[in-house]
Amino acid sequence: MDNVHKGILKKFEYLKGQLIIGKKEIKGENSTDRLPPDSFVPEKHILHDLIRGFYKPAGKPYLLSYQATESENNYGKQIIWKNENNAEFIRIEMAPPNSPKDNRKKSDIDAARYNLINKIPIGILRKVKKGHNIILGLGRITSEREDGIFIIEPFSYNELKKENLKRFEEILEELDEVEAINTSVLREVFQRQGQQQFKRTLLERSNKCALCEIEEPFLIASHIKPWNKCTDEERLNSNNGLLLCPNHDILFDRGYITFNEHGLIKISPKMPEIIKHQMGLKESATISINLKMNEYMKWHRLYQFKK
Numbered sequence: 001m002d003n004v005h006k007g008i009l010k011k012f013e014y015l016k017g018q019l020i021i022g023k024k025e026i027k028g029e030n031s032t033d034r035l036p037p038d039s040f041v042p043e044k045h046i047l048h049d050l051i052r053g054f055y056k057p058a059g060k061p062y063l064l065s066y067q068a069t070e071s072e073n074n075y076g077k078q079i080i081w082k083n084e085n086n087a088e089f090i091r092i093e094m095a096p097p098n099s100p101k102d103n104r105k106k107s108d109i110d111a112a113r114y115n116l117i118n119k120i121p122i123g124i125l126r127k128v129k130k131g132h133n134i135i136l137g138l139g140r141i142t143s144e145r146e147d148g149i150f151i152i153e154p155f156s157y158n159e160l161k162k163e164n165l166k167r168f169e170e171i172l173e174e175l176d177e178v179e180a181i182n183t184s185v186l187r188e189v190f191q192r193q194g195q196q197q198f199k200r201t202l203l204e205r206s207n208k209c210a211l212c213e214i215e216e217p218f219l220i221a222s223h224i225k226p227w228n229k230c231t232d233e234e235r236l237n238s239n240n241g242l243l244l245c246p247n248h249d250i251l252f253d254r255g256y257i258t259f260n261e262h263g264l265i266k267i268s269p270k271m272p273e274i275i276k277h278q279m280g281l282k283e284s285a286t287i288s289i290n291l292k293m294n295e296y297m298k299w300h301r302l303y304q305f306k307k
């Protein structure tokens, strides 16, 4: 597999559970459009062509993604659920086109067999109704039944990813003797308490991480003065917010970086060199900041920043 297609698979995994309305975020606005490069995929790309269930990129021997339609009169029920609400399936019974006139039937079946033999994962969408797709993450074709149905079982690169994240969190945790904030619990609370409204306001200003090129849908609306120290008004005040990618959010949230009144970055002396390097942090990095934001940043510099 090339890097573009590997990236697309990772993106499928990242987007698991998301409802995507319209085709714009799957294949671009119109037929000549494609999705722009992003933090997963280095080139213009599409997740699926939305023309038929099987998507085999031109010139490649494998299937890249599959759209399960579950229409009663076409393929029937294909998905055996573990938990439908969490987009978790036990098995998908993927039927190749069955019309004798379909001239791509043979190449579809050959491609599915290629995935099976070479253990290549595929991205899965579920069409819930016209123009509405839910991403089911990744699956792997594990067998071909005698009736020609391919069996897909769930697959995840996550184990590897979890390990990396855990290692990264451990390094920070070791250095982090004072606070033990459970960010994931806090984030859940955020979402309940108007976090989405807060993020929408921030997105009106910019749709990029304040420190790098990462864009929506991968941004976090980070509070400058931490949410649990804020009044309700401060929690929703957009001057108390920064849009950051997940990596830069962790560093800011934990006080490994802050910004001066001109928006110039200050990197904590406690920041491990290796992480500074991995996160691509430059001493000259600057964000745009106004007077009101600086009031909150003052708090961050005083109480949150690790001096």
Ligand SMILES: [Zn+2]
Pocket (backbone or CB within 6 Å): 209, 210, 211, 212, 213, 214, 244, 245, 246, 248
């Ligand atoms: Zn970033």
